[in-house]
Amino acid sequence: MSAPSPAPAAPRSAPVYALVGNPNCGKSTLFNALTGLKQKVGNYPGVTVERKVGTAYTQHGQPLTLIDLPGAYSLAARSPDEAVTRDVLLGRRADTPTPDRIICIADATNLERNLYLVHQILDLGRPVILVLNMMDLAAQAGLTVRADHLSRELGIPVIPCEAAHGKGLIELKLALSRPDLPLPRHAWDIPAALAPAVSELQASLSAQDGKAPLVARAEALLLLTDPDPVRVAGSTPLSAATARILESWKQRWSSDGTDCSGTLVAARYDAIGRLARETIVPPATGAHPTAADATLALSDRIDAVATHPVWGWVIFASIMATMFLGIFTLAGIPMGWIESLMGWLGDHVSALLPPGDFHDLVIDGALAGIGGVIIFLPQILILFFFIGLLESTGYMARAAFIMDRVMSRVGLNGKSFIPLLSSYACAIPGIMAARTIEEPKDRLATILVAPFMSCSARLPVYLLLIAALVSSNEVPLGTQVGLMLLMYFLGTAGAFAFAWLFKKTLLRGAPPLMIMELPPYRLPRLRDVAWQMWERGAVFVKRAGTVILALSIVLWFLANFPKPPAVAEGEPPVDALAHSFAGRAGHAIEPLIAPLGFDWRIGIGLIQSFAAREVFNSSMGVIFAVEESDDEAATQAHLRDALRTAVRPDGTPLFTPLVCLSLMVFYVFAMQCISTIAVVKRETAGWKWPLFQLAYMTGTAWLACFILYQVGRALGF
Amino acid sequence: MSATLARLYPESLPLCQLPAGESARVQALSGETAFCQRLRELGFGERTFVTKISGRGPFICVVNGCRLALSHDAAACILVEPTGLRK
Numbered sequence: 001m002s003a004p005s006p007a008p009a010a011p012r013s014a015p016v017y018a019l020v021g022n023p024n025c026g027k028s029t030l031f032n033a034l035t036g037l038k039q040k041v042g043n044y045p046g047v048t049v050e051r052k053v054g055t056a057y058t059q060h061g062q063p064l065t066l067i068d069l070p071g072a073y074s075l076a077a078r079s080p081d082e083a084v085t086r087d088v089l090l091g092r093r094a095d096t097p098t099p100d101r102i103i104c105i106a107d108a109t110n111l112e113r114n115l116y117l118v119h120q121i122l123d124l125g126r127p128v129i130l131v132l133n134m135m136d137l138a139a140q141a142g143l144t145v146r147a148d149h150l151s152r153e154l155g156i157p158v159i160p161c162e163a164a165h166g167k168g169l170i171e172l173k174l175a176l177s178r179p180d181l182p183l184p185r186h187a188w189d190i191p192a193a194l195a196p197a198v199s200e201l202q203a204s205l206s207a208q209d210g211k212a213p214l215v216a217r218a219e220a221l222l223l224l225t226d227p228d229p230v231r232v233a234g235s236t237p238l239s240a241a242t243a244r245i246l247e248s249w250k251q252r253w254s255s256d257g258t259d260c261s262g263t264l265v266a267a268r269y270d271a272i273g274r275l276a277r278e279t280i281v282p283p284a285t286g287a288h289p290t291a292a293d294a295t296l297a298l299s300d301r302i303d304a305v306a307t308h309p310v311w312g313w314v315i316f317a318s319i320m321a322t323m324f325l326g327i328f329t330l331a332g333i334p335m336g337w338i339e340s341l342m343g344w345l346g347d348h349v350s351a352l353l354p355p356g357d358f359h360d361l362v363i364d365g366a367l368a369g370i371g372g373v374i375i376f377l378p379q380i381l382i383l384f385f386f387i388g389l390l391e392s393t394g395y396m397a398r399a400a401f402i403m404d405r406v407m408s409r410v411g412l413n414g415k416s417f418i419p420l421l422s423s424y425a426c427a428i429p430g431i432m433a434a435r436t437i438e439e440p441k442d443r444l445a446t447i448l449v450a451p452f453m454s455c456s457a458r459l460p461v462y463l464l465l466i467a468a469l470v471s472s473n474e475v476p477l478g479t480q481v482g483l484m485l486l487m488y489f490l491g492t493a494g495a496f497a498f499a500w501l502f503k504k505t506l507l508r509g510a511p512p513l514m515i516m517e518l519p520p521y522r523l524p525r526l527r528d529v530a531w532q533m534w535e536r537g538a539v540f541v542k543r544a545g546t547v548i549l550a551l552s553i554v555l556w557f558l559a560n561f562p563k564p565p566a567v568a569e570g571e572p573p574v575d576a577l578a579h580s581f582a583g584r585a586g587h588a589i590e591p592l593i594a595p596l597g598f599d600w601r602i603g604i605g606l607i608q609s610f611a612a613r614e615v616f617n618s619s620m621g622v623i624f625a626v627e628e629s630d631d632e633a634a635t636q637a638h639l640r641d642a643l644r645t646a647v648r649p650d651g652t653p654l655f656t657p658l659v660c661l662s663l664m665v666f667y668v669f670a671m672q673c674i675s676t677i678a679v680v681k682r683e684t685a686g687w688k689w690p691l692f693q694l695a696y697m698t699g700t701a702w703l704a705c706f707i708l709y710q711v712g713r714a715l716g717f
Numbered sequence: 718m719s720a721t722l723a724r725l726y727p728e729s730l731p732l733c734q735l736p737a738g739e740s741a742r743v744q745a746l747s748g749e750t751a752f753c754q755r756l757r758e759l760g761f762g763e764r765t766f767v768t769k770i771s772g773r774g775p776f777i778c779v780v781n782g783c784r785l786a787l788s789h790d791a792a793a794c795i796l797v798e799p800t801g802l803r804k
Binding site: 073074076078109110112113116225261262265266269299300303304307309397400401404405408413414513514515516517518519520 | 748749750751752753754755756757758759760761762763770771773775777781782783784785786787788789790791794
């Protein structure tokens with residue numbers, strides 16, 4: 001491993017390494033193997049790309065900081081994820097240190113494609129360690145990968161590895177120990193037609209933008225292949241001088257017909273093709289280096305069924321049905337535990353605190369608020385268990401593939417499927433999952449319609465209203481299931497209709513051109529799945545402990561202050577509530593919601609639903625002074641009876657079947673979730689879209705209920 | 718598919734029209750620059766051999782041992798020259 005010039009020794013303080021690779025190359029597995037539990041998961045400020053930083057140790061016990069960058073096919077970014085990878089590597093982000101050294105991970109079974117990104121990274125002029133992962137699969141496919149040859153050619157350490165089995169980790173850690181990692185001996189010829197532009201841009205980048213010479217060269221090359229650069233928040237923009245030079249070259253090329261991006265990519269692939277041919281010895285009999293891959297042949301056989309126009313849908317539908325059954329039935333058991341735990345906690349804290357406002361704040365505000373959200377943790381864990389399982393087996397890409405035809409009808413592509421699916425459990429993970437959608441307009445459209453999917457917080461509301469709607473005490477199963485399905489259908493139809501509308505108007509764009517890798521099927525790695533569940537769960541719990549806690553306290557305050565005047569002592573609690581800010585707000589919005597069949601008491605429920613929709617049930621309990629019982633079912637029955645007997649001032653029943661139906665439809669369409677608004681604000685980096693979403697969804701809900709109630713009334717219901 | 722490209726490569730057809738199971742060689746890419754560049758970066762550039770595995774859009778194609786799914790519109794941007802049946 002001779003090098004033309006050794007790199008300067010790594011700094012004394014923990015050096016920063018970046019881990020980079022294509023999607024599906026085993027990067028996360030390697031990151032988890034190197035850092036273990038010493039990870040911090042957060043977000044890059046202003047963008048919703050996940051930022052994972054961990055501490056790893058060299059073979060000699062020296063600590064180092066390892067940044068796991070999002071998977072990318074190229075530094076010429078097509079999605080926010082790839083843009084973050086590019087910006088961190090180029091030192092364009094002030095919030096993340098420029099990595100001292102880079103660990104590239106490549107899939108040995110598909111070396112040529114993986115080497116494209118490696119090739120771009122070698123240009124950066126920083127020490128690189130190349131990890132060839134999945135050597136076992138390459139060997140199974142009959143490929144001999146000459147890592148030593150690649151190492152000599154590139155002048156960097158090349159380490160064969162099987163991250164899934166922990167093989168090669170010691171060699172990698174030994175390489176991390178080396179104080180004198182060589183700089184890549186990397187030479188490729190920049191096409192002559194582009195060379196003057198590259199040197200002019202390079203000079204400007206080092207003079208005007210303060211880039212080191214080699215980074216400047218790499219960035220100059222990148223600027224030429226970044227036709228419509230994805231700019232993300234937190235990335236330092238180009239200096240005006242450099243931007244001018246770039247613009248003038250682009251104009252010159254477009255006038256004389258030079259395809260600079262095509263020329264550059266082709267030149268790189270020529271160099272890579274040569275490297276790959278020398279590095280990979282194909283099986284003696286096989287005509288093509290990777291065509292004989294046994295795993296791939298098996299994958300093709302599975303795909304023949306899994307992506308079949310008929311069987312594909314059958315398999316897809318059964319998997320989805322299993323998943324939903326899991327989310328809505330299996331989760332019930334741990335949800336019961338959490339409920340009793342929160343109840344136990346409430347009782348104990350209640351006994352500790354003297355009665356008074358502080359007691360009520362802790363019990364009814366903080367604990368009840370957090371409890372109302374934490375209760376969904378089991379569902380979210382089960383959802384992510386399934387998503388993790390589908391991802392690690394490789395089926396997820398097939399699900400997106402199958403759904404592409406449906407999604408393309410409304411102008412979205414298959415990649416919007418996962419976010420929408422997740423939103424049936426909770427819109428928050430759903431909106432977070434929209435990050436992988438490359439086209440910004442498709443991503444935004446997906447985020448805007450995701451909360452239409454009936455989330456699990458609406459479930460208790462639907463159940464209560466259906467129970468109040470039918471006159472018998474036992475709800476006929478057919479009615480319940482039928483109404484339930486109708487609500488889910490309405491939400492889904494709304495999501496698709498609005499996605500179509502947005503793609504036709506506000507977010508008009510060319511039909512998305514989907515190109516997506518289908519990774520070979522693999523046995524799931526349960527450790528990675530568990531890891532992901534833990535990570536997601538932690539993010540969710542953290543949110544419950546911060547944002548949602550604060551919001552619950554605010555809503556509690558609004559429902560309890562100002563206190564009713566002292567003369568009202570002994571009055572039923574409904575008056576205290578009526579006197580509070582929430583009650584006044586309920587009265588204030590009554591004229592607005594009266595045409596939908598709702599009175600001010602329902603209005604309070606609607607307002608309080610902003611904490612979490614299922615709070616509606618407990619507000620109804622408070623308003624109609626339902627006695628709490630230890631038996632959950634009994635409380636529900638009391639509540640149902642209270643709703644049935646509730647009357648308007650003129651003595652007519654309040655919760656007529658039509659009002660119940662109208663209220664359910666309102667819950668289907670309205671945006672009533674502060675947590676979702678907060679997430680959308682973060683995801684879209686501003687208040688514009690969450691406020692738009694709040695307005696258009698609630699407007700739709702109002703209009704739908706107005707039509708339903710008024711037509712229903714006219715028909716005599 | 719633009720008329721100019723069709724004139725330049727009379728033997729060719731867009732990838733969406735290639736029958737399933739057949740192999741072909743990529744002749745030219747049309748459409749958005751960014752999309753063409755990503756195709757090339759994924760190793761789906763000019764002169765690459767491609768085999769179409771499954772028929773009705775979206776399609777599954779094999780390029781260099783790697784399975785790629787393409788929507789109908791994406792496949793319409795890729796002009797290929799058929800080279801006959803797979804292996």
